[in-house]
Amino acid sequence: MSANDLLIRMQQGDRLALARLMTLVEARPPEIYRIMSQVARMAKGAPRLGITGPPGAGKSTVIDGLIRLLRSQHKTVGAVAIDPSSPFSGGAVLGDRVRMQDHSIDPGVFIRSLGSRGSHGGISRATMEVALLLDAFGMDEILIETVGVGQTELDIMGIANTTVVVLVPEAGDTVQTLKAGLMEIGDIFVVNKADRDGADRMAAELRAMVEISPSPKEWAAPVLLTSAREGKGLEELLEAVMSHRRHLADRPETEAFRRNYLKRQFLEIILAELCLRLDSTPEIEIIARQILSGAEDPYAAAAELLSDPSRLAQFLRLRDKQ
Amino acid sequence: MSANDLLIRMQQGDRLALARLMTLVEARPPEIYRIMSQVARMAKGAPRLGITGPPGAGKSTVIDGLIRLLRSQHKTVGAVAIDPSSPFSGGAVLGDRVRMQDHSIDPGVFIRSLGSRGSHGGISRATMEVALLLDAFGMDEILIETVGVGQTELDIMGIANTTVVVLVPEAGDTVQTLKAGLMEIGDIFVVNKADRDGADRMAAELRAMVEISPSPKEWAAPVLLTSAREGKGLEELLEAVMSHRRHLADRPETEAFRRNYLKRQFLEIILAELCLRLDSTPEIEIIARQILSGAEDPYAAAAELLSDPSRLAQFLRLRDKQ
Numbered sequence: 001m002s003a004n005d006l007l008i009r010m011q012q013g014d015r016l017a018l019a020r021l022m023t024l025v026e027a028r029p030p031e032i033y034r035i036m037s038q039v040a041r042m043a044k045g046a047p048r049l050g051i052t053g054p055p056g057a058g059k060s061t062v063i064d065g066l067i068r069l070l071r072s073q074h075k076t077v078g079a080v081a082i083d084p085s086s087p088f089s090g091g092a093v094l095g096d097r098v099r100m101q102d103h104s105i106d107p108g109v110f111i112r113s114l115g116s117r118g119s120h121g122g123i124s125r126a127t128m129e130v131a132l133l134l135d136a137f138g139m140d141e142i143l144i145e146t147v148g149v150g151q152t153e154l155d156i157m158g159i160a161n162t163t164v165v166v167l168v169p170e171a172g173d174t175v176q177t178l179k180a181g182l183m184e185i186g187d188i189f190v191v192n193k194a195d196r197d198g199a200d201r202m203a204a205e206l207r208a209m210v211e212i213s214p215s216p217k218e219w220a221a222p223v224l225l226t227s228a229r230e231g232k233g234l235e236e237l238l239e240a241v242m243s244h245r246r247h248l249a250d251r252p253e254t255e256a257f258r259r260n261y262l263k264r265q266f267l268e269i270i271l272a273e274l275c276l277r278l279d280s281t282p283e284i285e286i287i288a289r290q291i292l293s294g295a296e297d298p299y300a301a302a303a304e305l306l307s308d309p310s311r312l313a314q315f316l317r318l319r320d321k322q
Numbered sequence: 323m324s325a326n327d328l329l330i331r332m333q334q335g336d337r338l339a340l341a342r343l344m345t346l347v348e349a350r351p352p353e354i355y356r357i358m359s360q361v362a363r364m365a366k367g368a369p370r371l372g373i374t375g376p377p378g379a380g381k382s383t384v385i386d387g388l389i390r391l392l393r394s395q396h397k398t399v400g401a402v403a404i405d406p407s408s409p410f411s412g413g414a415v416l417g418d419r420v421r422m423q424d425h426s427i428d429p430g431v432f433i434r435s436l437g438s439r440g441s442h443g444g445i446s447r448a449t450m451e452v453a454l455l456l457d458a459f460g461m462d463e464i465l466i467e468t469v470g471v472g473q474t475e476l477d478i479m480g481i482a483n484t485t486v487v488v489l490v491p492e493a494g495d496t497v498q499t500l501k502a503g504l505m506e507i508g509d510i511f512v513v514n515k516a517d518r519d520g521a522d523r524m525a526a527e528l529r530a531m532v533e534i535s536p537s538p539k540e541w542a543a544p545v546l547l548t549s550a551r552e553g554k555g556l557e558e559l560l561e562a563v564m565s566h567r568r569h570l571a572d573r574p575e576t577e578a579f580r581r582n583y584l585k586r587q588f589l590e591i592i593l594a595e596l597c598l599r600l601d602s603t604p605e606i607e608i609i610a611r612q613i614l615s616g617a618e619d620p621y622a623a624a625a626e627l628l629s630d631p632s633r634l635a636q637f638l639r640l641r642d643k644q
Contacts, residue, residue: 033625040619297362303355
């Protein structure tokens, strides 16, 4: 089936076509730009809600609960889970994912896991693109789950309009939480598994930290308690998300956020292509061997290539070989 | 002081010069390639030991203990901590870091924290370069700490020769651990805070998982118990690290690892420069505005630029304006 057929079928609500387009996004055939350009024009601009936090905090259960709640409000939901799976195994079958499969028979829900393989902004580009496909498919809400507290979360900031940080009472002492650099990332904090010891203390500490944090966005991040497995606190969480969106709608920086997002999206598309071109240049292997032999070092080799525009242009396929 | 003076002083053991060179690496002045080329030639190839795991696992305490142990063996140690700090605050002062400052009066130890700001492989490039500087400074051992279980860990795989994954008994059920995709990343697993409930059970589960994991490297990752705060189990950990190094020394893929590392290092240097050039092109802002206005979408704009080699070459400063 041609990419055009896939696009038409996706617009008609064909989930298999949507899934195959997502696979194309990862495979990156040359026509990807033309395809995604059409996808970008189909998208209606559904809000992106980021859910992040350390492993074991119950993010997937929170997302599962949010999906149920949104469905009860007759909203359709797309979810992207960034799964820091192995570069070898290509992603394990996960307990949480299995639980989420409950939604797989619901035509109003589509969930996609993305491996965090690839480099040079690969995962944030792929996340942006899968979210865009879900948006073009017509989903009302896009949820993005990231595991961990590393770079991924910093990336989500540029992708999600609202970011929820999910923690658990035993997430460790407050210093550890601060350390994770989550304070400025979260628009909303959730202490999940709130029936466990220490939940109230942790929420109080988080509230104190929100108060002393600089708030460039003039938004005081609420700290909520949930027991996602029992469905407790999720309505309040969704209410807080909506409240944050109303806040954003009035803010001048929302346009700056959007412009910055689009600029970044554009730059990442270009850089992903340049990286592919460079990486597939046979001369790169030769340079790597020279570096390995000690005849060159990476910096001298880089400086040499960067100072030779015509050779670099050739590597980047910006001109024909002479 | 000129960069050359800094290099000479660094070679003479001047720590301030080393620190200033690290700052240069982050600031990226045009002469960075020339400087780092000299640094690369000074480096002796000290082994890189990666320490990773979720927040609260006690990684910093493990590193602190390893530093003490290595110092007692009269080895000098450089450490890089990747600190997923905020893009706003630029890095909080951390409890763990403060603890590590104990080493700051020891001339045989140098610790540097790196913020995980920047994109397009910025953090792994910066980590590689700080490690290279520590190597050129003459440190016998380079430790690299990353927080989180996201992309950062996948990145560390390419940087560290040996990767230790530190977990705690309450790190959650085994599925969550698998989920974190840590199995293939770890050359050695440590269950820290081993005096807590569940440590033995967790170690047993990890051992079972190591057994069923595919082992492309023909190395059965040992699972060790430590109580880093009391210094327990650290000698065994260091012994396991040495054993892994002996294993690597005999393996043919070690050269492939090294060639791949050098190739990646080279590619990241080139891409970082191309990203800087693209991002500072005034036309990019104009394109972003066109996209925002809806006159263009990011993919059509990217396809247009990529299909116009002379315009792209101009954006990348590969030719003069015509």
